[in-house]
Amino acid sequence: MIDKIIECARGAGEIALGYFRSGDRLRMENKLNDSDIVTTADRESEEYIKDFIRKNFPSHSILSEETGTTAGSDNEVRWVVDPIDGTTNFFAGIPLWAISIGVEIGGVTEYGVVYLPATGELFHARRGCGAFLNGQPIHVSAETRLSRSVISTGFPVDKDTNPDNNLDNFAAVLPHVRDMRRLGSAAADLCYTAAGILGGFWELGLHEWDVCAGALIVKEAGGSISRFRSDRGVCIVCGAPEIYNQLKKLIK
Numbered sequence: 250m251i252d253k254i255i256e257c258a259r260g261a262g263e264i265a266l267g268y269f270r271s272g273d274r275l276r277m278e279n280k281l282n283d284s285d286i287v288t289t290a291d292r293e294s295e296e297y298i299k300d301f302i303r304k305n306f307p308s309h310s311i312l313s314e315e316t317g318t319t320a321g322s323d324n325e326v327r328w329v330v331d332p333i334d335g336t337t338n339f340f341a342g343i344p345l346w347a348i349s350i351g352v353e354i355g356g357v358t359e360y361g362v363v364y365l366p367a368t369g370e371l372f373h374a375r376r377g378c379g380a381f382l383n384g385q386p387i388h389v390s391a392e393t394r395l396s397r398s399v400i401s402t403g404f405p406v407d408k409d410t411n412p413d414n415n416l417d418n419f420a421a422v423l424p425h426v427r428d429m430r431r432l433g434s435a436a437a438d439l440c441y442t443a444a445g446i447l448g449g450f451w452e453l454g455l456h457e458w459d460v461c462a463g464a465l466i467v468k469e470a471g472g473s474i475s476r477f478r479s480d481r482g483v484c485i486v487c488g489a490p491e492i493y494n495q496l497k498k499l500i501k
């Protein structure tokens with residue numbers, strides 16, 4: 250199963266990479282507002298992934314960013330798909346964007362694959378079997394001090410109208426960390442935390458497809474992760490266990 254998901258992510262990555270920094274070939278449309286965008290590459294990547302699932306696992310259900318729920322005859326197995334996580338980076342020509350595919354069985358994420366085609370990094374995890382970057386085992390940071398950690402976050406796409414925009418948390422955390430980053434792809438934030446590159450990450454206003462695969466990868470790499478708030482989409486905080494404990498106390 251994991252080999253099939255990796256094959257699928259690589260296929261979608263190749264399609265998206267063909268559009269990366271391609272100038273006029275890449276069309277963009279707004280969704281909610283000027284910050285919320287979709288491109289030709291998102292749509293083609295998603296079409297490829299859905300075709301791949303239909304051909305290889307015709308009974309499985311799918312939740313994907315651009316087309317929502319596609320019910321299969323088997324509702325026990327659900328693929329949770331972000332065809333390009335980090336579309337703003339992708340469209341701007343910044344190489345941090347990812348194909349993110351998680352597979353849930355009976356509501357529990359069993360497999361996760363996050364592929365960053367422009368950097369050549371492929372993360373994968375199977376529940377109970379560890380997490381890997383390009384086939385090598387990864388582990389969260391051994392650092393225990395928040396003050397020596399680089400932490401990342403992000404800002405919700407409705408920030409133009411909703412003042413509940415995470416700046417309060419940003420201000421609360423900033424004085425306590427080595428530095429902050431805004432990578433622009435929640436899947437990359439999660440995987441870089443899993444690999445010990447970042448000490449931790451939090452964000453609010455996310456969706457299931459942004460976090461499904463990456464959350465499993467964090468857990469399997471020995472990280473701590475939980476959801477907070479229930480009124481602002483998917484809100485997630487994670488990190489190396491000691492860092493997570495300190496970070497969690499600062500955000501709301």
Ligand code: IPD
Binds near residue numbers: 331334406452454
């Ligand atoms: C976005 C990225 C970004 C996060 C946004 C997400 P998308 O995903 O994960 O880091 O801040 O909230 O929507 O829309 O590019 O798949």
